[in-house]
Amino acid sequence: MRPSYKSIITALKRHGHKLTLQRRAVIDVITSSQDHLTPAAMFEKVRQDHPGIGLVTVYRTLKLLTELNLICELRTADNCPSYTAGTSEHHHHLVCSGCGKVVDFASPRLIERDVAKLEGKLSRENGFRIDEHLLEFTGLCELCQKAQASSV
Amino acid sequence: MRPSYKSIITALKRHGHKLTLQRRAVIDVITSSQDHLTPAAMFEKVRQDHPGIGLVTVYRTLKLLTELNLICELRTADNCPSYTAGTSEHHHHLVCSGCGKVVDFASPRLIERDVAKLEGKLSRENGFRIDEHLLEFTGLCELCQKAQASSV
DNA sequence: GTCTAAATGAAAAATATTATCATTTACACT
DNA sequence: AGTGTAAATGATAATATTTTTCATTTAGAC
Numbered sequence: 001m002r003p004s005y006k007s008i009i010t011a012l013k014r015h016g017h018k019l020t021l022q023r024r025a026v027i028d029v030i031t032s033s034q035d036h037l038t039p040a041a042m043f044e045k046v047r048q049d050h051p052g053i054g055l056v057t058v059y060r061t062l063k064l065l066t067e068l069n070l071i072c073e074l075r076t077a078d079n080c081p082s083y084t085a086g087t088s089e090h091h092h093h094l095v096c097s098g099c100g101k102v103v104d105f106a107s108p109r110l111i112e113r114d115v116a117k118l119e120g121k122l123s124r125e126n127g128f129r130i131d132e133h134l135l136e137f138t139g140l141c142e143l144c145q146k147a148q149a150s151s152v
Numbered sequence: 153m154r155p156s157y158k159s160i161i162t163a164l165k166r167h168g169h170k171l172t173l174q175r176r177a178v179i180d181v182i183t184s185s186q187d188h189l190t191p192a193a194m195f196e197k198v199r200q201d202h203p204g205i206g207l208v209t210v211y212r213t214l215k216l217l218t219e220l221n222l223i224c225e226l227r228t229a230d231n232c233p234s235y236t237a238g239t240s241e242h243h244h245h246l247v248c249s250g251c252g253k254v255v256d257f258a259s260p261r262l263i264e265r266d267v268a269k270l271e272g273k274l275s276r277e278n279g280f281r282i283d284e285h286l287l288e289f290t291g292l293c294e295l296c297q298k299a300q301a302s303s304v
Numbered sequence: 305g306t307c308t309a310a311a312t313g314a315a316a317a318a319t320a321t322t323a324t325c326a327t328t329t330a331c332a333c334t
Numbered sequence: 335a336g337t338g339t340a341a342a343t344g345a346t347a348a349t350a351t352t353t354t355t356c357a358t359t360t361a362g363a364c
């Protein structure tokens with residue numbers, strides 16, 4: 001389940017962080033959108049309700065939430081990180097290389113089991129302590145496929 | 153098999169690109185290193201033999217090689233892209249979140265088969281044309297584990 | 305050898321992110 | 335409710351990374 005506005009607020013409080021209007025605003029935006037948003041996009045959204053907020057605050061809030069593992073950070077080839085609520089649930093990414101759209105999905109238990117095995121093997125062979133894994137598919141979404149087809 | 157200096161040169165030629173000293177130098181560095189290198193790191197290496205080369209040229213060459221799919225671009229949480237020779241061989245990444253070290257590995261056929269199945273399902277359900285996939289493990293390498301242990 | 309489009313390097317611009325610091329504010333404690 | 339204090343904010347500057355621009359150079363076809 002995607003973490004709700006409330007659960008994130010609670011977690012922040014639990015870790016001894018202050019609940020400022022600005023943080024609430026950022027959390028509101030991130031939890032009420034299904035998409036992965038870049039810091040800049042989030043800033044624009046938050047701004048609508050809180051004209052005074054600074055981009056810096058958005059960056060700081062995202063950093064904090066990422067450190068507490070309350071949101072999910074994603075980096076793709078377009079160089080901009082984007083964030084979405086929901087790391088409590090383990091999920092993977094399907095990324096459109098055309099427009100950057102990201103679809104989250106849960107992978108079948110079968111794969112997760114195999115991946116866990118592979119994780120053990122890699123860990124032993126390379127001396128790593130492995131903390132997480134991510135499966136990422138890249139391709140073109142429906143719209144970008146059409147755009148490509150019509151431009152050729 | 154990792155693409156060799158020669159194979160990349162040939163591919164460039166085939167696509168009608170000129171073989172400048174600078175490009176040769178960058179390709180030499182990227183093929184003779186096992187690691188993923190950032191543009192800046194590559195610049196430093198290339199510079200040793202070609203003091204006159206510009207960082208811009210390194211960027212341009214990496215961009216070109218990436219577009220031609222001759223090298224592999226990787227982005228992790230530290231925000232710096234890094235590149236390595238070798239996309240002709242399908243491989244995955246084990247990334248150290250401490251120092252950024254990347255180990256490439258091939259995943260067992262078992263997983264690849266399941267992933268292919270999942271790929272078909274995702275493609276159908278989301279209307280994506282899926283081009284590639286990447287499995288990425290994140291953790292701490294041996295050195296960074298020790299560093300962490302001793303600092304606590 | 306000559307020609308030309310492609311590639312380069314220097315500098316500036318654009319973009320993204322972080323650091324600094326004075327001011328404001330949440331909230332623990334009365 | 336009022337007060338004190340550490341944490342958080344916003345403005346600004348700084349840093350880092352990547353791209354653009356453009357005059358000059360050069361690889362490679364002829």
